[in-house]
Amino acid sequence: MRLQRVLAVAKKDIRIYYAKGPVLIFGILIPAFFFLAFTMGRDMSETQLVAGLVGMALWFTATSISPVIGPWETRDGTLERLASAPITVTEILLGDVLASASVGVAITGVAVVGLSLVLGFSVPHPGSLGAGLVLGAFGFSALGVLMGAIPTDQTSDVMMLATLVKFPVIFVSGIFIPVENLPQWGRLVAYASPLTYLVKSTRYGLGTGESVLIWLLGLLLFFIAAFGLAVGLHRRTLPRRL
Numbered sequence: 001m002r003l004q005r006v007l008a009v010a011k012k013d014i015r016i017y018y019a020k021g022p023v024l025i026f027g028i029l030i031p032a033f034f035f036l037a038f039t040m041g042r043d044m045s046e047t048q049l050v051a052g053l054v055g056m057a058l059w060f061t062a063t064s065i066s067p068v069i070g071p072w073e074t075r076d077g078t079l080e081r082l083a084s085a086p087i088t089v090t091e092i093l094l095g096d097v098l099a100s101a102s103v104g105v106a107i108t109g110v111a112v113v114g115l116s117l118v119l120g121f122s123v124p125h126p127g128s129l130g131a132g133l134v135l136g137a138f139g140f141s142a143l144g145v146l147m148g149a150i151p152t153d154q155t156s157d158v159m160m161l162a163t164l165v166k167f168p169v170i171f172v173s174g175i176f177i178p179v180e181n182l183p184q185w186g187r188l189v190a191y192a193s194p195l196t197y198l199v200k201s202t203r204y205g206l207g208t209g210e211s212v213l214i215w216l217l218g219l220l221l222f223f224i225a226a227f228g229l230a231v232g233l234h235r236r237t238l239p240r241r242l
Helices: 003-016 021-039 046-062 069-076 078-084 089-119 126-147 155-170 184-190 194-205 213-241
Strands: none
Touching: 003 089, 046 089, 046 126, 046 155, 046 194, 069 078, 069 155, 069 213, 078 213, 089 126, 089 213, 126 155, 126 194, 126 213, 194 213
16 A cells, blocks of 8 residues: 555545535534534533533534545546556555645644634643544544445435434433433444544543543544445445446
């Protein structure tokens, strides 16, 4: 694998796709509206508020464009040029993930800085917070790329699947209700969500919660699993999209 090829795909994605409206809408506006709707009138700690907003911002940003890059390139014919170039499917998808993760971390990082200035809170463990954001961004982006393996040139087909996944997850990941307060079946569902691990690691970075290592490990394992599945499925569906 050559890093130059991966970086070239990532630069192409950022230049062409990430200047579009969905990044702003899904990465900033939707998390902000959800945040206001579910926190007004509720007694939530500052840490829980910030961790929830950070989690939603990264979750929606990293999965805003990554699922639809495949259908876009199939429709525009650019996928054929990529497939004929001396580059592997793994390198193409890793470039897509890198672009999505970079934009997600950038937008969420700005949100963290802005919230710290407005609310006046500190970050006792910035290294843990940063590690969680990076691992979460890569894992969420890999999930988006995995959903984009559907052999179609219609973005609506993929967005329907992405919507069915993205929105329910935020309600079972400890953002609005702590995982510890959920019933047993709810906790089982919550710990199947990678967003839960990001929220947990973010709270640790903000000075509360248990040891962060298990949550970071969970995010890393999720990225490995999601990216591995994405590579396998894209290899199978690529011939049907050319």
